[in-house]
Amino acid sequence: MIDPRILREDPDRVRVAQRRRGLSDEVVDRALSADSARRSAIATYEAKRGEQKSMGKLVARAQGEEKAELLARTKALAAEVKQAEAAREAADAEWSDCLLEIPNLAAEEAPEGGEDDFVVLERIGTPRDFEAEGFAPRDHIELGRMLGAIDLDRGAKVSGSRFYFLTGVGAELEFALINLANETAREHGFTQVIAPSMVRPQAMAGTGFLGQAADDVYRIEGEDMYLVGTSEVPMAAYHSDEILDVDTLPLRYAAFSPCFRKEAGSHGKDTRGIIRVHWFDKVEMFTYTTLEESYAEHERLLGIEKSFLDKLELAYQVIDTATGDLGLSAIRKFDCEAWIPTQGKYRELTSTSNCTEFQTRRLDIRGRFPHESGSTTTRPLATLNGTLCAVPRAIVAILETHQQADGSVRVPAALQKYLGREVLEPVTGSGA
Incomplete structure:
Protein backbone atom coordinates (compact mmCIF):
# COMPACT_ATOMS: atom_id res chain seq x y z
CA MET A 1 0.00 0.00 0.00
CA ILE A 102 -5.12 2.65 -4.11
CA PRO A 103 -2.32 1.56 -6.47
CA ASN A 104 1.26 2.63 -6.10
CA LEU A 105 1.87 6.17 -7.32
CA ALA A 106 3.25 5.89 -10.83
CA ALA A 107 6.60 7.54 -11.43
CA GLU A 108 6.47 10.97 -13.08
CA GLU A 109 8.83 9.61 -15.75
CA ALA A 110 6.36 6.89 -16.80
CA PRO A 111 4.41 7.88 -19.94
CA GLU A 112 0.73 8.57 -19.35
CA GLY A 113 -1.91 6.54 -21.16
CA GLY A 114 -3.08 3.02 -21.87
CA GLU A 115 -1.65 -0.18 -23.30
CA ASP A 116 -0.66 1.39 -26.63
CA ASP A 117 0.86 4.57 -25.20
CA PHE A 118 4.25 3.10 -24.27
CA VAL A 119 7.47 4.84 -25.26
CA VAL A 120 10.19 2.94 -27.14
CA LEU A 121 13.47 3.57 -25.32
CA GLU A 122 15.76 1.64 -27.66
CA ARG A 123 15.91 -1.08 -30.30
CA ILE A 124 18.63 -3.70 -30.32
CA GLY A 125 19.40 -5.85 -33.35
CA THR A 126 17.81 -5.89 -36.78
CA PRO A 127 14.86 -8.14 -37.64
CA ARG A 128 15.71 -10.71 -40.33
CA ASP A 129 14.62 -9.91 -43.87
CA PHE A 130 13.22 -13.29 -44.93
CA GLU A 131 12.12 -11.95 -48.29
CA ALA A 132 15.71 -11.06 -49.10
CA GLU A 133 16.71 -14.59 -48.03
CA GLY A 134 14.24 -16.04 -50.48
CA PHE A 135 11.68 -17.78 -48.28
CA ALA A 136 8.59 -17.03 -46.21
CA PRO A 137 9.03 -17.66 -42.48
CA ARG A 138 6.95 -20.37 -40.82
CA ASP A 139 5.23 -19.62 -37.53
CA HIS A 140 6.22 -21.40 -34.33
CA ILE A 141 3.18 -23.69 -34.57
CA GLU A 142 4.30 -25.16 -37.89
CA LEU A 143 7.94 -25.24 -36.84
CA GLY A 144 7.04 -26.92 -33.56
CA ARG A 145 5.13 -29.61 -35.46
CA MET A 146 7.96 -30.17 -37.97
CA LEU A 147 10.54 -30.43 -35.18
CA GLY A 148 8.36 -32.66 -33.01
CA ALA A 149 8.76 -29.94 -30.35
CA ILE A 150 5.25 -28.64 -29.59
CA ASP A 151 2.05 -30.70 -29.43
CA LEU A 152 -0.93 -28.37 -29.21
CA ASP A 153 -3.59 -30.87 -30.24
CA ARG A 154 -2.85 -33.27 -27.41
CA GLY A 155 -2.44 -30.37 -25.00
CA ALA A 156 -6.01 -29.30 -25.82
CA LYS A 157 -7.24 -32.89 -25.64
CA VAL A 158 -5.77 -33.46 -22.19
CA SER A 159 -6.18 -30.05 -20.55
CA GLY A 160 -8.20 -27.75 -22.82
CA SER A 161 -7.42 -24.65 -24.82
CA ARG A 162 -4.19 -22.72 -24.19
CA PHE A 163 -2.37 -25.85 -22.97
CA TYR A 164 0.40 -27.72 -24.75
CA PHE A 165 3.03 -30.42 -24.53
CA LEU A 166 6.68 -29.68 -25.14
CA THR A 167 8.16 -32.85 -26.61
CA GLY A 168 11.57 -33.97 -27.82
CA VAL A 169 13.72 -30.95 -28.66
CA GLY A 170 10.95 -28.71 -27.34
CA ALA A 171 11.41 -30.14 -23.85
CA GLU A 172 15.19 -30.01 -24.30
CA LEU A 173 14.92 -26.38 -25.34
CA GLU A 174 13.01 -25.52 -22.15
CA PHE A 175 15.69 -27.11 -19.97
CA ALA A 176 18.41 -25.35 -21.98
CA LEU A 177 16.71 -21.99 -21.48
CA ILE A 178 16.25 -22.58 -17.75
CA ASN A 179 19.90 -23.58 -17.41
CA LEU A 180 21.05 -20.50 -19.32
CA ALA A 181 18.78 -18.25 -17.23
CA ASN A 182 20.13 -19.74 -14.00
CA GLU A 183 23.69 -19.37 -15.24
CA THR A 184 23.01 -15.72 -16.08
CA ALA A 185 21.48 -15.15 -12.65
CA ARG A 186 24.49 -16.70 -10.90
CA GLU A 187 26.84 -14.51 -12.94
CA HIS A 188 25.07 -11.48 -11.50
CA GLY A 189 25.09 -12.63 -7.88
CA PHE A 190 21.55 -13.96 -7.52
CA THR A 191 20.69 -16.77 -5.12
CA GLN A 192 18.78 -19.48 -6.94
CA VAL A 193 15.42 -20.53 -5.53
CA ILE A 194 12.76 -23.07 -6.41
CA ALA A 195 9.60 -21.40 -5.16
CA PRO A 196 6.17 -22.87 -4.32
CA SER A 197 3.40 -22.26 -6.83
CA MET A 198 0.65 -22.34 -4.20
CA VAL A 199 0.33 -19.52 -1.67
CA ARG A 200 -2.00 -18.27 1.02
CA PRO A 201 -4.24 -15.25 0.43
CA GLN A 202 -1.93 -13.00 2.47
CA ALA A 203 0.87 -13.52 -0.05
CA MET A 204 -1.38 -12.89 -3.03
CA ALA A 205 -2.96 -9.78 -1.51
CA GLY A 206 0.39 -8.56 -0.22
CA THR A 207 1.82 -8.41 -3.72
CA GLY A 208 -1.25 -6.69 -5.17
CA PHE A 209 -2.64 -9.64 -7.14
CA LEU A 210 -6.05 -9.70 -5.49
CA GLY A 211 -6.87 -6.19 -6.66
CA GLN A 212 -7.21 -5.33 -10.34
CA ALA A 213 -5.56 -8.64 -11.32
CA ALA A 214 -7.84 -10.89 -9.26
CA ASP A 215 -9.80 -12.10 -12.30
CA ASP A 216 -6.63 -13.63 -13.73
CA VAL A 217 -5.83 -15.68 -10.61
CA TYR A 218 -6.70 -19.34 -10.04
CA ARG A 219 -8.18 -20.02 -6.61
CA ILE A 220 -8.17 -23.60 -5.33
CA GLU A 221 -11.75 -24.42 -4.44
CA GLY A 222 -12.22 -25.85 -0.95
CA GLU A 223 -8.85 -24.51 0.22
CA ASP A 224 -7.70 -21.04 1.17
CA MET A 225 -4.92 -21.20 -1.43
CA TYR A 226 -4.09 -19.69 -4.80
CA LEU A 227 -1.95 -20.76 -7.75
CA VAL A 228 0.61 -18.06 -8.53
CA GLY A 229 0.91 -16.36 -11.89
CA THR A 230 4.52 -15.48 -11.15
CA SER A 231 7.10 -16.40 -8.52
CA GLU A 232 7.15 -12.70 -7.65
CA VAL A 233 4.33 -13.62 -5.27
CA PRO A 234 6.10 -16.21 -3.07
CA MET A 235 9.39 -14.29 -3.26
CA ALA A 236 7.76 -11.05 -2.07
CA ALA A 237 6.23 -12.96 0.85
CA TYR A 238 9.48 -14.84 1.54
CA HIS A 239 10.59 -12.26 4.11
CA SER A 240 7.10 -11.22 5.28
CA ASP A 241 6.87 -10.12 8.94
CA GLU A 242 10.66 -9.81 9.12
CA ILE A 243 13.11 -7.03 9.91
CA LEU A 244 16.24 -7.28 7.76
CA ASP A 245 19.59 -5.70 8.62
CA VAL A 246 20.48 -3.06 6.06
CA ASP A 247 24.00 -4.54 5.85
CA THR A 248 22.54 -7.66 4.21
CA LEU A 249 21.01 -5.66 1.36
CA PRO A 250 20.48 -5.96 -1.48
CA LEU A 251 19.06 -9.47 -1.32
CA ARG A 252 18.78 -10.86 -4.84
CA TYR A 253 16.93 -14.06 -5.72
CA ALA A 254 16.28 -15.86 -9.00
CA ALA A 255 13.27 -18.12 -8.55
CA PHE A 256 12.02 -20.89 -10.81
CA SER A 257 8.37 -21.91 -10.68
CA PRO A 258 5.45 -22.98 -12.83
CA CYS A 259 3.03 -20.09 -13.36
CA PHE A 260 -0.74 -20.22 -13.85
CA ARG A 261 -2.95 -17.54 -15.39
CA LYS A 262 -6.58 -17.53 -16.43
CA GLU A 263 -5.81 -14.99 -19.17
CA ALA A 264 -9.10 -13.30 -18.35
CA GLY A 265 -9.87 -10.53 -20.79
CA SER A 266 -7.70 -12.08 -23.52
CA HIS A 267 -10.54 -13.79 -25.37
CA GLY A 268 -9.72 -13.83 -29.06
CA LYS A 269 -6.08 -12.82 -28.49
CA ASP A 270 -3.29 -15.27 -29.34
CA THR A 271 -5.68 -18.22 -29.37
CA ARG A 272 -3.22 -20.26 -31.44
CA GLY A 273 0.21 -21.34 -30.32
CA ILE A 274 2.03 -20.85 -27.04
CA ILE A 275 2.33 -17.08 -26.71
CA ARG A 276 -0.62 -16.69 -24.32
CA VAL A 277 -1.20 -19.84 -22.25
CA HIS A 278 -2.67 -20.89 -18.91
CA TRP A 279 0.51 -22.54 -17.62
CA PHE A 280 4.21 -21.94 -18.23
CA ASP A 281 7.54 -22.12 -16.46
CA LYS A 282 9.55 -19.03 -15.64
CA VAL A 283 12.71 -17.79 -13.95
CA GLU A 284 12.01 -14.54 -12.11
CA MET A 285 14.51 -12.17 -10.52
CA PHE A 286 13.48 -10.56 -7.24
CA THR A 287 15.33 -7.95 -5.18
CA TYR A 288 14.94 -6.47 -1.70
CA THR A 289 16.78 -3.18 -1.30
CA THR A 290 16.38 0.34 0.07
CA LEU A 291 14.06 2.85 -1.55
CA GLU A 292 17.03 5.04 -2.42
CA GLU A 293 18.82 2.20 -4.24
CA SER A 294 15.71 0.83 -5.95
CA TYR A 295 15.94 3.09 -8.99
CA ALA A 296 19.48 2.00 -9.86
CA GLU A 297 18.50 -1.62 -9.17
CA HIS A 298 15.65 -1.27 -11.66
CA GLU A 299 18.10 -0.30 -14.37
CA ARG A 300 20.34 -3.18 -13.31
CA LEU A 301 17.55 -5.73 -13.71
CA LEU A 302 16.75 -4.34 -17.14
CA GLY A 303 20.40 -4.68 -18.12
CA ILE A 304 20.42 -8.35 -17.06
CA GLU A 305 17.27 -9.04 -19.09
CA LYS A 306 18.85 -7.41 -22.13
CA SER A 307 22.01 -9.48 -21.72
CA PHE A 308 19.90 -12.65 -21.69
CA LEU A 309 18.08 -11.70 -24.89
CA ASP A 310 21.46 -10.86 -26.44
CA LYS A 311 22.57 -14.41 -25.65
CA LEU A 312 19.50 -15.68 -27.51
CA GLU A 313 20.57 -13.52 -30.50
CA LEU A 314 17.18 -11.86 -30.82
CA ALA A 315 16.14 -8.49 -32.21
CA TYR A 316 14.17 -6.65 -29.55
CA GLN A 317 13.02 -3.29 -28.27
CA VAL A 318 12.80 -1.85 -24.77
CA ILE A 319 9.67 0.07 -23.86
CA ASP A 320 8.66 2.30 -20.97
CA THR A 321 5.17 1.03 -20.09
CA ALA A 322 2.38 3.60 -19.85
CA THR A 323 0.75 4.34 -16.50
CA GLY A 324 -2.58 2.72 -17.42
CA ASP A 325 -0.82 -0.57 -18.17
CA LEU A 326 1.13 -0.77 -14.91
CA GLY A 327 0.35 -3.41 -12.32
CA LEU A 328 -1.15 -2.31 -9.02
CA SER A 329 2.20 -2.38 -7.20
CA ALA A 330 4.58 -0.89 -9.79
CA ILE A 331 5.61 2.74 -10.12
CA ARG A 332 7.41 2.03 -13.41
CA LYS A 333 7.87 -0.96 -15.69
CA PHE A 334 10.24 -1.66 -18.56
CA ASP A 335 9.38 -4.41 -21.06
CA CYS A 336 11.72 -6.12 -23.51
CA GLU A 337 9.82 -7.14 -26.63
CA ALA A 338 11.31 -9.53 -29.19
CA TRP A 339 10.57 -9.32 -32.91
CA ILE A 340 8.27 -12.16 -34.01
CA PRO A 341 8.71 -12.52 -37.78
CA THR A 342 5.36 -14.08 -38.69
CA GLN A 343 3.47 -11.44 -36.71
CA GLY A 344 5.57 -8.60 -38.03
CA LYS A 345 5.77 -6.94 -34.64
CA TYR A 346 7.50 -6.94 -31.28
CA ARG A 347 5.99 -9.05 -28.47
CA GLU A 348 6.78 -8.92 -24.76
CA LEU A 349 9.34 -11.46 -23.55
CA THR A 350 10.47 -9.94 -20.26
CA SER A 351 9.50 -7.11 -17.94
CA THR A 352 10.92 -5.50 -14.82
CA SER A 353 9.06 -3.39 -12.25
CA ASN A 354 10.04 -1.19 -9.34
CA CYS A 355 7.41 -1.62 -6.62
CA THR A 356 9.17 0.63 -4.09
CA GLU A 357 7.60 0.18 -0.60
CA PHE A 358 4.15 -0.87 -1.81
CA GLN A 359 4.49 -4.62 -1.21
CA THR A 360 6.64 -4.41 1.92
CA ARG A 361 4.07 -2.20 3.67
CA ARG A 362 1.42 -4.83 3.01
CA LEU A 363 3.67 -7.72 4.00
CA ASP A 364 5.36 -5.93 6.95
CA ILE A 365 8.94 -6.22 5.68
CA ARG A 366 11.24 -3.62 7.16
CA GLY A 367 14.90 -2.80 7.26
CA ARG A 368 16.87 -2.00 10.40
CA PHE A 369 18.85 1.19 9.76
CA PRO A 370 21.43 2.90 11.97
CA HIS A 371 20.28 6.16 13.54
CA GLU A 372 22.43 9.22 14.22
CA SER A 373 21.64 8.85 17.92
CA GLY A 374 23.55 5.57 17.93
CA SER A 375 20.41 3.46 18.10
CA THR A 376 18.57 1.92 15.15
CA THR A 377 15.30 2.61 13.38
CA THR A 378 13.13 0.54 11.06
CA ARG A 379 11.31 1.46 7.88
CA PRO A 380 9.84 -0.38 4.88
CA LEU A 381 12.18 -1.70 2.20
CA ALA A 382 11.70 -1.64 -1.57
CA THR A 383 11.04 -4.65 -3.81
CA LEU A 384 11.69 -5.13 -7.50
CA ASN A 385 10.97 -7.97 -9.89
CA GLY A 386 12.16 -8.88 -13.35
CA THR A 387 11.45 -11.76 -15.70
CA LEU A 388 14.63 -13.45 -16.83
CA CYS A 389 13.01 -16.18 -18.91
CA ALA A 390 9.34 -16.96 -19.57
CA VAL A 391 9.87 -20.22 -21.42
CA PRO A 392 7.08 -20.44 -24.05
CA ARG A 393 7.58 -16.95 -25.45
CA ALA A 394 11.34 -17.43 -25.52
CA ILE A 395 10.81 -20.64 -27.52
CA VAL A 396 8.51 -18.81 -29.95
CA ALA A 397 11.09 -16.08 -30.54
CA ILE A 398 13.97 -18.55 -30.99
CA LEU A 399 12.14 -20.84 -33.41
CA GLU A 400 10.81 -18.05 -35.59
CA THR A 401 13.94 -15.89 -35.54
CA HIS A 402 16.50 -18.64 -36.21
CA GLN A 403 14.55 -20.84 -38.62
CA GLN A 404 15.99 -21.90 -41.94
CA ALA A 405 14.33 -22.58 -45.29
CA ASP A 406 14.07 -26.34 -44.76
CA GLY A 407 12.30 -25.97 -41.41
CA SER A 408 15.40 -26.55 -39.30
CA VAL A 409 16.33 -24.03 -36.60
CA ARG A 410 19.80 -22.71 -35.82
CA VAL A 411 20.61 -22.92 -32.11
CA PRO A 412 22.00 -19.71 -30.57
CA ALA A 413 25.62 -20.25 -29.52
CA ALA A 414 24.84 -19.74 -25.81
CA LEU A 415 22.36 -22.65 -25.86
CA GLN A 416 24.47 -25.11 -27.84
CA LYS A 417 26.35 -26.48 -24.83
CA TYR A 418 23.02 -27.35 -23.18
CA LEU A 419 21.38 -28.80 -26.29
CA GLY A 420 24.48 -30.56 -27.58
CA ARG A 421 23.82 -29.48 -31.17
CA GLU A 422 24.04 -26.48 -33.45
CA VAL A 423 20.84 -27.10 -35.41
CA LEU A 424 17.40 -28.49 -34.56
CA GLU A 425 16.40 -30.71 -37.44
CA PRO A 426 12.85 -31.56 -38.61
CA VAL A 427 11.74 -35.06 -37.66
CA THR A 428 9.39 -37.59 -39.23
CA GLY A 429 7.03 -40.02 -37.53
CA SER A 430 6.52 -37.68 -34.59
CA GLY A 431 2.90 -38.76 -34.19
CA ALA A 432 1.74 -35.17 -34.44
Missing part, protein backbone atom coordinates in the same frame (compact mmCIF):
# COMPACT_ATOMS: atom_id res chain seq x y z
CA ILE A 2 1.04 3.61 -0.34
CA ASP A 3 2.45 5.59 2.58
CA PRO A 4 -0.63 6.82 4.51
CA ARG A 5 1.18 10.07 5.25
CA ILE A 6 1.14 10.96 1.54
CA LEU A 7 -2.62 10.48 1.46
CA ARG A 8 -3.14 12.63 4.55
CA GLU A 9 -0.62 15.37 3.76
CA ASP A 10 -0.85 15.56 -0.03
CA PRO A 11 -4.13 14.02 -1.23
CA ASP A 12 -3.99 15.96 -4.50
CA ARG A 13 -0.84 14.05 -5.41
CA VAL A 14 -2.78 10.80 -5.01
CA ARG A 15 -5.70 12.18 -7.05
CA VAL A 16 -3.34 13.07 -9.89
CA ALA A 17 -1.74 9.62 -9.69
CA GLN A 18 -5.15 7.97 -9.95
CA ARG A 19 -6.08 10.01 -13.00
CA ARG A 20 -2.73 9.24 -14.66
CA ARG A 21 -3.58 5.54 -14.38
CA GLY A 22 -7.01 6.19 -15.88
CA LEU A 23 -8.72 5.47 -12.55
CA SER A 24 -11.32 7.36 -10.58
CA ASP A 25 -10.04 9.50 -7.72
CA GLU A 26 -13.20 9.07 -5.62
CA VAL A 27 -11.36 6.50 -3.50
CA VAL A 28 -9.18 9.33 -2.20
CA ASP A 29 -12.16 11.11 -0.66
CA ARG A 30 -13.49 7.84 0.71
CA ALA A 31 -10.13 7.09 2.27
CA LEU A 32 -9.84 10.54 3.85
CA SER A 33 -13.36 10.24 5.23
CA ALA A 34 -12.60 6.77 6.56
CA ASP A 35 -9.41 8.06 8.19
CA SER A 36 -11.35 10.85 9.90
CA ALA A 37 -14.00 8.40 11.10
CA ARG A 38 -11.29 6.04 12.30
CA ARG A 39 -9.54 8.74 14.34
CA SER A 40 -12.86 9.80 15.87
CA ALA A 41 -13.74 6.18 16.68
CA ILE A 42 -10.36 5.65 18.33
CA ALA A 43 -10.80 8.79 20.44
CA THR A 44 -14.30 7.73 21.51
CA TYR A 45 -13.12 4.24 22.42
CA GLU A 46 -10.15 5.51 24.41
CA ALA A 47 -12.35 8.00 26.29
CA LYS A 48 -14.82 5.24 27.19
CA ARG A 49 -12.01 2.92 28.26
CA GLY A 50 -10.51 5.67 30.40
CA GLU A 51 -13.89 6.29 32.04
CA GLN A 52 -14.28 2.55 32.61
CA LYS A 53 -10.93 2.32 34.37
CA SER A 54 -11.71 5.31 36.56
CA MET A 55 -15.12 3.86 37.40
CA GLY A 56 -13.49 0.64 38.52
CA LYS A 57 -11.41 2.54 41.09
CA LEU A 58 -14.48 4.39 42.39
CA VAL A 59 -16.44 1.15 42.77
CA ALA A 60 -13.63 -0.33 44.84
CA ARG A 61 -13.92 2.53 47.37
CA ALA A 62 -17.71 3.02 47.34
CA GLN A 63 -20.27 1.48 49.68
CA GLY A 64 -24.04 1.11 49.96
CA GLU A 65 -26.32 2.88 47.50
CA GLU A 66 -23.41 4.73 45.92
CA LYS A 67 -21.75 1.45 45.10
CA ALA A 68 -24.96 0.05 43.64
CA GLU A 69 -25.34 3.12 41.42
CA LEU A 70 -21.72 2.88 40.32
CA LEU A 71 -22.09 -0.81 39.54
CA ALA A 72 -25.13 -0.07 37.38
CA ARG A 73 -23.20 2.66 35.60
CA THR A 74 -20.23 0.27 35.19
CA LYS A 75 -22.47 -2.30 33.54
CA ALA A 76 -23.87 0.28 31.13
CA LEU A 77 -20.39 1.61 30.47
CA ALA A 78 -19.09 -1.86 29.63
CA ALA A 79 -21.71 -2.10 26.90
CA GLU A 80 -20.72 1.34 25.62
CA VAL A 81 -17.04 0.33 25.55
CA LYS A 82 -17.89 -2.81 23.63
CA GLN A 83 -19.92 -0.80 21.15
CA ALA A 84 -17.13 1.78 20.81
CA GLU A 85 -14.59 -0.99 20.24
CA ALA A 86 -16.73 -2.50 17.48
CA ALA A 87 -17.08 0.93 15.86
CA ARG A 88 -13.34 1.46 16.07
CA GLU A 89 -12.64 -1.91 14.43
CA ALA A 90 -15.18 -1.26 11.67
CA ALA A 91 -13.71 2.19 10.99
CA ASP A 92 -10.20 0.74 10.94
CA ALA A 93 -11.28 -1.97 8.48
CA GLU A 94 -12.88 0.64 6.19
CA TRP A 95 -9.68 2.71 6.27
CA SER A 96 -7.55 -0.34 5.47
CA ASP A 97 -9.86 -1.39 2.63
CA CYS A 98 -9.61 2.07 1.07
CA LEU A 99 -5.82 2.05 1.32
CA LEU A 100 -5.69 -1.36 -0.35
CA GLU A 101 -7.69 -0.02 -3.29
